[in-house]
Amino acid sequence: MADAPPRKQEVDESAATFAPRAAELETTTPSGPPEASSPPPTTVSPGTSQVVDRPTDRNLAVAMGRGLLGRCPNCGRGAMFRAYLSVNSRCPVCGEDLSGERADDAPAFLTLLVACLVGCAGVLLSDESSAQTSILAVALFWLVVTAVASLLVLPRIKGAVVGYQWALRMHGFGGARGR
Numbered sequence: 305m306a307d308a309p310p311r312k313q314e315v316d317e318s319a320a321t322f323a324p325r326a327a328e329l330e331t332t333t334p335s336g337p338p339e340a341s342s343p344p345p346t347t348v349s350p351g352t353s354q355v356v357d358r359p360t361d362r363n364l365a366v367a368m369g370r371g372l373l374g375r376c377p378n379c380g381r382g383a384m385f386r387a388y389l390s391v392n393s394r395c396p397v398c399g400e401d402l403s404g405e406r407a408d409d410a411p412a413f414l415t416l417l418v419a420c421l422v423g424c425a426g427v428l429l430s431d432e433s434s435a436q437t438s439i440l441a442v443a444l445f446w447l448v449v450t451a452v453a454s455l456l457v458l459p460r461i462k463g464a465v466v467g468y469q470w471a472l473r474m475h476g477f478g479g480a481r482g483r
């Protein structure tokens with residue numbers, strides 16, 4: 305009979321030691337679900353809400369066309385690039401902030417796609433048209449053409465990608481910073 309109270313105390317002590325852990329769990333789990341529950345609505349809907357919630361006054365085709373020409377997507381007069389592929393942080397004419405661009409590898413990927421199509425089509429066409437020319441000469445010719453075309457096309461595609469991001473207020477062009 306005398307052993308019963310100490311056991312209860314032990315149980316209480318063990319409960320007391322578990323209590324902080326439970327409290328920790330409670331503090332971690334409540335913070336977990338809100339964080340986990342709030343992003344899904346924002347991550348599921350952003351794809352559509354970015355387009356729907358932000359009806360933009362920026363014309364996508366015009367912005368991409370200006371970017372394609374290496375011009376500022378906002379005014380179409382200032383130069384977008386200060387070097388071969390380096391985008392000006394601000395348009396020298398209208399002062400539009402262009403530092404928000406995040407073209408990354410997209411221009412290189414798209415250029416590779418275009419260059420491969422051009423090179424493959426060229427090799428196939430020359431193979432059909434002139435069967436007597438050596439395949440080595442044909443390959444070398446189209447290799448050079450593809451390389452030169454890639455270098456010419458890359459900044460233009462990058463300009464179009466930056467224009468696309470600017471028009472849709474993506475990345476650094478969006479929100480309070482874009483306006």
Ligand SMILES: [Zn+2]
Nearest residue numbers: 376379395398
């Ligand atoms: Zn401009």
